[in-house]
Amino acid sequence: MRRLSARDLLDVLADVDSFVSWDAPAGEFAVDDAYAGELAAARAKTGLDESVITGAITIRGRKVAILLSEFAFLAGSIGVAAGERLVTAIHRATAEGLPLLALPTSGGTRMQEGTVAFLQMVRITAAITLHKAAHLPYIVYLRHPTTGGVFASWGSLGHLTVAEPEALVGFLGPRVYEALYDDRFPAGVQTSENLQAHGLIDAVRPPEQLGEIVDRALRIMTDQPRRCGLPADTPDRVIDDVPAWTSVLASRRPDRPGVRELLFNAASDVLPLNGTGQGESDPGLILALVRFGDMPCVLLGQDRHGQTPRTPLGPAALREARRGMRLAEDLRLPLVTVIDTAGAALSKDAEEGGLAGEIARCIADMVDLDTPTVSVLLGQGTGGGALALVPADRVLAAQHAWLSPLPPEGASAIVHRDVDHAPDMAERQGIRSLDLRRDGIVDLIIPESPDAADEPRRFCERVGTALHRELSGLIDQDAEMRRIARGKRFNRVGRSAGQ
Known part of the structure; x- marks a missing residue:
């Protein structure tokens, strides 16, 4: 040429x-x-x-x-x-x-x-x-x-x-x-x-x-949000009290919308970025500069379509996530994380690649960010790969999203030495969006009517509207006060009201 x-x-x-x-x-x-x-x-x-x-x-x-x-x-x-x-x-x-x-x-x-x-x-x-x-x-x-x-x-x-x-x-x-x-x-x-x-x-x-x-x-x-015509607060909709296992199965439907569908249906601008900048790229994570309405952000999204048994979420995905966090800090842009993972890689390469350390560093970076942060539990939220992107100023969850230290089958294997008790372990561990809201982990549940896979466009639009609203509410808050409040909210998790 x-x-x-x-x-x-x-x-x-x-x-x-x-x-x-x-x-x-x-x-x-x-x-x-x-x-x-x-x-x-x-x-x-x-x-x-x-x-x-x-x-x-x-x-x-x-x-x-x-x-x-x-x-x-x-x-x-x-x-x-x-x-x-x-x-x-x-x-x-x-x-x-x-x-x-x-x-x-x-x-x-x-x-x-x-x-x-x-x-x-x-x-x-x-x-x-x-x-x-x-x-x-x-x-x-x-x-x-x-x-x-x-x-x-x-x-x-x-x-x-x-x-x-x-x-x-x-x-x-x-x-x-x-x-x-x-x-x-x-x-x-x-x-x-x-x-x-x-x-x-x-x-x-x-x-x-x-x-x-x-x-x-x-x-x-660089464009400043117009700060006008913000979406009105929507009244809380009643979330059906279904068994946790129902949500687990819904989150695993192959036709469930993920971060790609969210960006396609709800974002007004998307500029994909690529890799860690240090010689690694992981198909399980999407990094992009994005606008929802007029609200700009750096988005880190776990891509359900990019994670397979052969290519599970690995250390490179978390290093790419940390690149996104630094980018948000550098440019004073809000950070949005989208959590949707069946779990991080369990392998020799992942261990030698520093998976545990990258999870820890992601958590540390997110806790200390000056910029506004919003996390969205979009589907499965399994293990440290999910936890790495959770600690935000505001945490949203799709109705059938969940968060757990292991998949329910893994918890069942530890406690019962079989996987047959997975539905029971899902219930007992409080992994559902309703349980997470009760325990102060989730701030807002985004409804599915009755399942995101059956209404992907409308569901993604609801998520986009919620993100716009949350970012609009956070962007003018004092950074130091926001960081202090972020630390306090996670410090309260698991403590009774009297403590």
Whole structure:
């Protein structure tokens, strides 16, 4: 495919005549005559004075600061002058409260300038870190090729990271590898598609689709809720007092709506994200930027369709969940968790992958989040995989959802040494939504009429309306008071009213 120059990409991405350059003339680093000649040739070839362009554009009317590389200028390499230009632009974007879009393509640091060029990656990373600490979005679009220090610094820090199709993206350039090891680097590893498959980037999209992605992302990340026309409180509906086992069976129906159906029927915006960003992806968890009505959130949803006996919920799903929690904290977005799991993986790989520790860290992260949090028990809520996403400011439950340390069959096996007593154990353990509300674990039960599988669209719409209402009620509360109240609510679980 044809690769776009920096100016061509601006023409594709920016609104017409919206680009405003922030670049002062590039400074000169002390060089020898040979390097001076290379710089002069690069300037004549590209019409640019350095390998990066910075400034502000509008994308569908949204003002965004940009960092844009030009590979034709000495392979997009970063030296002292380019580093200074990038850092200056990042600080300006932070000061002006602008989202930042980076579009690197580079072979890395500039070899002609040596170690001082190499250390520019620290300066740039520090500036990006300050920008994110100001709770401002940072979006990255990796272009062909992006390697070396650029990929290992500002190319790998995005809240959202997209890459160009069939782009070479990797740490060590293939030519360097071949020179060092006298062998070719394995084919197909350093490609954008392979990085997506391994949960390192969120999506692979052509440049023509980037504007739409940035617009959708910023609509969720930065648009303020209108705070008008909020859904009215609905009166509590009588929840049928059915046996716990009836709910367990209903939650296991293969046609029961899950998180995918919820997003399809009830969300006004969905931008899927992918993986942990650290080389893992689990089909049992969906991570997305979402809006319910005008209320934005980061959503973590256990996907009933992605969990199978061969691919149960594993440690990677919980590490992906923790990425979502950090994202919510970074962007000051509410967090919604959707619980629907038959249980986390019980295997050698899960044990060695740190499953128990990831459950503990998810609980700890959720308890301490500054942002509003809402958990939804949508179906099965089995074991630590469910518990990891429970401790929220508000906990909602579908009528036939349930929460238990083990599936009822497992509890029966422990107590009775058989699975025949599973219905009785479900009743005795108080796992139903009605029991959970009685015990102060669940705040609101979302009715099913009589079973979500028989009315999937209407049920999902009720869940979406409830989420909108709960988020609207939480978003303006003081963060510290909200966190204290969250701790108190779980501290009361299991204690009598007099304690």
